[in-house]
Amino acid sequence: MSQKKTLSGELTKGIIKENPVFVTMLGMCPTLAVTTLAKNGIGMGLATTFVLVCSNVVISLLKRVIPDSVRLPSFIVIIAGFVTLIEFLMRGYLPELYASLGIFLSLITVNCIILGRAEVFASKNGVLRSALDGLGMGLGFTLALFLMGSVREIIGSGCFFGMKIGDLSAKPMLIFIMPAGGFFTLGVIIAVVNKIAKRKPPAEIGCEGCPSASLCKKNAAEKASCTGEEAAKA
Amino acid sequence: MKELVMILIGASLINNVVLSQFMGICAFLGTSKQLKSSVGMGLAVVFVMFFASLVTYPVYILLGRIDAQYLKTVAFILVIALFVQLAEMAIKRFIPPLYKSLGVYLPLITTNCAVLGAAITNVDKKYTLAQSLVNSLGTGLGFTLALVLFAGVRIRLETSDIPETFKGVPATLVAAAIVSLSFMGFAGIV
């Protein structure tokens, strides 16, 4: 992570260049699970953005206080706290969205993007940069979820934000809102993004942003093979 | 007894944690490249999930006593993280052979949403201790099954001729869609 980036660079990198879903391949679970509607995608994305910004700020403030040996549990508790807070807010003010996001709202806690940013960015950078980084990554995530949700809602139920689209809504391709359609849509979108960006598709799910990466490398040093990726290289 | 069997089948096949609930996707895509690593990861998840539900059950009762069920996410994830770290240390120190095959996957599991997901599902559905354990076991086995099956698919994927843009992750996701489609066939069992 280069330290020389401008502040606006910190903000925009997450939206396109290091988009958490399309480029670093993090946070796949909610990307696939809640995107049956464009509205749910945006709701989930914004909830994650809120948690990401808040936890990045708090962790970057506390980075000198937290001893290394309890770093991971401390981060997790702080993140889980903000997740529970957004759950309260959503239940109180947006009960329908709360119900349709269901268990995945609680599962923001274990979204690799958040712990990943805490570990690789917020615990090493200042408050302002961390907040911007969180905001950028969150918006990038929201954008990706919105894109997925729109494609699946339009093809799968012939609607867009609940509005019926002509002939499509009469005989929609139901498979797109079923689980299989989620995998398929994400695969195709990533391929299209790669084509447009003229970039080689990532061969593997990213290790760089993975919160367990540091633990993993420690193990790898002790023992030659670590995760599947590591084993595959050997 | 019949109910427990239904929960087991439901959790492992019908509502397969990876292919229809979308939990633990990162681990699913990350470690399904080889058969060996997929079996190791799968068994480690079964182990952690089973004991995590054993540990979170009393925690939830305790929270219920003080009317603070809303703290469940915080409490559960902390308990799971601590359990995983302790289990890793214990296995490394006392059963080195097991550590070689399972232990290396343990750190990856703390942030596997399938584990927290199973624990939360248990309390959301108001399962008893026995039902929770069976549900977690079923979920873990379903995860292993999906992982092992998909490892088989990916080995073939490696050698096939795929358009340049789709190579790597996109092709893997499309293949996962087809495997997920096949699991929809289980929907009629119960």
Add this chain to the structure above:
Amino acid sequence: MIKRYILPPLVLTLICAAVSGLLALAYDATYVDDTGVLTAKLIKACDDAAGDGEYEMLLDDGKPVTFGYDEVNSVIVDKEREICFIELTEDGYSTGGLHFVAAVDKSGIILGVGFISNTDTPGLGSKVSEGDYLKKYKNLDNNNAVEDVDNITSATYSSKGLKKGIALAHDVFEENKGEIFK
């Protein structure tokens, strides 16, 4: 020594305590207690189920009467038309995905269903709460007739959950008729 064994647990405990304390405050600030209150949504669902009317919720010590069923949230009566509305939460495809009221009249005829919320898969499970499908559950006189209504294709779970709820509402009504229309 202190740095290695005392400080880390202390910091972790402090963080946990701070997080839990703030959450307890936030919980009280955002929690809206509407158990036992006839909310606008509830009234609309009752209207959808059996036409407009005047409603009253059965309360026992400020809490809604549920006759001991987990799925039943409350029992609402229209005294003038002698209709009983049972508010239920049933599992559809997702846990607790179907939230609706079922209307049963004095002679035990199921008058209809009105939805409060349905969070099952949009386009599939969501179809069970659409008017065209709910019409099929109007004026059925027993649980067999409920069972005979066609399920929605590819939304078996949601259809089954809805039927289970309606049948339960009917049973709850038959068991507790005397108490409901006191």
